[in-house]
Amino acid sequence: MSREVLQDWICGEPVDTVSLEGPSLQDPNTGDLTEPMVSARSESITRALSTAAEVHRTGAWSGLQPHVRADILDQIANALEGETETLAELGAATTGVVISQTERFAGLVPLIFRKAGALVRDQALSTYDGPFGAVEVHRLPLGPALCIAPWNAPTAIAAHKVASALAAGCPTILKPSEWTPHTANVLARAIHKTELPAGTFQLVHGRGDVGARLTDDERVRAVSFTGGLAGGRAVAVSCAQQMKPAQLELGGNNPLIVLRDADVDVAADGIVTALTRLNGQWCRALGRVLIHRSLEGQVLEAVGGRLRSLRLGHSLKPESEMGPLIHRGHFEQVQGRIDELCTLGGTAHSWTPKPEAPGFFCPGTLITGCAPNLTTEEVFGPVASVHAFDTEAEMFELAHQAPYGLAAYIFGDEERSLEWARRFEIGSTKINGVTVTSLNPEAPRSAWRLSGLGVEGHRETYDFFRGIGVVGVAGRN
Numbered sequence: 228m229s230r231e232v233l234q235d236w237i238c239g240e241p242v243d244t245v246s247l248e249g250p251s252l253q254d255p256n257t258g259d260l261t262e263p264m265v266s267a268r269s270e271s272i273t274r275a276l277s278t279a280a281e282v283h284r285t286g287a288w289s290g291l292q293p294h295v296r297a298d299i300l301d302q303i304a305n306a307l308e309g310e311t312e313t314l315a316e317l318g319a320a321t322t323g324v325v326i327s328q329t330e331r332f333a334g335l336v337p338l339i340f341r342k343a344g345a346l347v348r349d350q351a352l353s354t355y356d357g358p359f360g361a362v363e364v365h366r367l368p369l370g371p372a373l374c375i376a377p378w379n380a381p382t383a384i385a386a387h388k389v390a391s392a393l394a395a396g397c398p399t400i401l402k403p404s405e406w407t408p409h410t411a412n413v414l415a416r417a418i419h420k421t422e423l424p425a426g427t428f429q430l431v432h433g434r435g436d437v438g439a440r441l442t443d444d445e446r447v448r449a450v451s452f453t454g455g456l457a458g459g460r461a462v463a464v465s466c467a468q469q470m471k472p473a474q475l476e477l478g479g480n481n482p483l484i485v486l487r488d489a490d491v492d493v494a495a496d497g498i499v500t501a502l503t504r505l506n507g508q509w510c511r512a513l514g515r516v517l518i519h520r521s522l523e524g525q526v527l528e529a530v531g532g533r534l535r536s537l538r539l540g541h542s543l544k545p546e547s548e549m550g551p552l553i554h555r556g557h558f559e560q561v562q563g564r565i566d567e568l569c570t571l572g573g574t575a576h577s578w579t580p581k582p583e584a585p586g587f588f589c590p591g592t593l594i595t596g597c598a599p600n601l602t603t604e605e606v607f608g609p610v611a612s613v614h615a616f617d618t619e620a621e622m623f624e625l626a627h628q629a630p631y632g633l634a635a636y637i638f639g640d641e642e643r644s645l646e647w648a649r650r651f652e653i654g655s656t657k658i659n660g661v662t663v664t665s666l667n668p669e670a671p672r673s674a675w676r677l678s679g680l681g682v683e684g685h686r687e688t689y690d691f692f693r694g695i696g697v698v699g700v701a702g703r704n
């Protein structure tokens with residue numbers, strides 16, 4: 228598989244990047260170093276910012292008729308239809324997520340741009356009655372938008388942000404994670420085959436320092452960030468200085484609850500999915516299993532049986548069900564966390580055979596015996612702690628013990644599970660099942676506490692990038 232040359236796209240043209248000293252990109256399946264990380268030249272960043280400001284000032288994009296903008300978003304979707312195989316392969320090769328899963332994400336990318344086009348076509352002016360006629364509520368693009376994407380699902384997350392910002396009418400700058408920069412270049416190349424006015428979409432490579440410089444710039448008027456807590460906090464602080472809207476989609480330490488009357492097999496399926504999908508490297512992955520004490524032994528045995536036959540292997544092989552972690556540093560961090568929990572009284576259980584390969588393979592691991600107050604941090608890997616409860620009141624406390632509030636899963640009687648879920652201070656709670664995708668793609672996705680700020684979703688992210696102007700005749704009182 229050939230990889231794109233990692234260039235920036237500034238004002239409609241590809242521009243050379245510079246190689247960085249320090250960590251290099253690695254093949255998660257072999258551990259081999261593949262290529263240096265890259266970054267935008269300083270002058271490219273300066274030019275990207277002035278271009279975005281100019282596109283906004285002149286209305287080169289926002290001034291087009293909505294149906295024209297919608298048609299161009301459809302053109303982007305069409306251009307991306309031919310790239311889904313490449314996106315899936317690059318995603319699997321660079322993140323370690325298995326190809327059967329990256330194919331599903333890649334398939335969503337054109338649909339995300341089509342959905343954005345549909346939102347633009349669907350504009351309706353909302354009005355209120357006023358004493359001298361209608362009071363109109365207009366939603367206008369905020370201005371140059373910055374989209375900062377993480378490495379774990381780089382294509383779909385970047386596409387969702389970029390499509391929403393473009394739909395809103397914003398000149399858009401994408402800064403991908405330099406652990407997974409390649410799919411952003413495929414996206415940029417496809418976008419530049421369309422009639423999108425030059426400079427409306429720009430790709431700027433670089434690490435956190437580049438993300439920070441772009442965030443800090445006053446010409447950037449809105450930042451949508453997905454990533455970890457440290458980066459999210461830095462973006463929040465910078466945006467607060469300028470009262471600039473920030474959408475922060477951060478991490479989680481998500482509880483999966485097995486009530487006393489749960490179906491053990493259904494719960495075990497859910498635990499395995501939540502633990503191993505995307506190799507445990509997703510924000511809604513399993514963090515803590517909370518099991519009614521009477522079912523603990525049975526559930527662990529059922530999970531062990533399933534994990535014993537799970538195929539952990541090369542991420543590009545179609546038969547692999549789970550792949551390696553993304554890079555050596557992350558692998559060592561996850562292993563270090565397992566070791567630490569074991570020194571804190573835990574016992575690590577893993578059942579899946581590791582392949583005879585030098586890659587960063589980490590089987591799904593459950594940790595029993597650790598005090599629950601020691602397992603409240605996100606691991607961001609296929610590792611979860613197990614805690615038994617006796618009463619459902621105790622379960623509710625445990626479910627809210629970690630300082631996050633992104634996702635939860637409850638297995639048990641449907642009605643009672645729903646009753647508990649309705650009281651959870653957690654963004655989304657799924658009953659008797661685990662899926663990577665949302666319960667309903669049209670529904671909002673929200674986060675509580677350290678899991679983030681602002682609401683995601685197609686409509687919500689589109690609205691995030693738009694400011695409100697209320698207009699009406701006041702009369703002479």
Ligand code: NDP
Binds near residue numbers: 458462
């Ligand atoms: P990071 O926070 O390390 O990086 C996210 C992005 O921010 C990258 O592009 C990174 O650049 C950039 N960045 C880092 N520091 C700064 C800064 N100070 N200012 C601006 N940009 C910065 O997260 P990861 O990529 O490691 O992703 C994993 C995290 O993301 C996990 O905590 C996970 O839970 C969370 N996540 C949340 C999701 C959600 O929807 N809530 C979805 C997916 C992941 P670079 O990588 O090039 O250094």
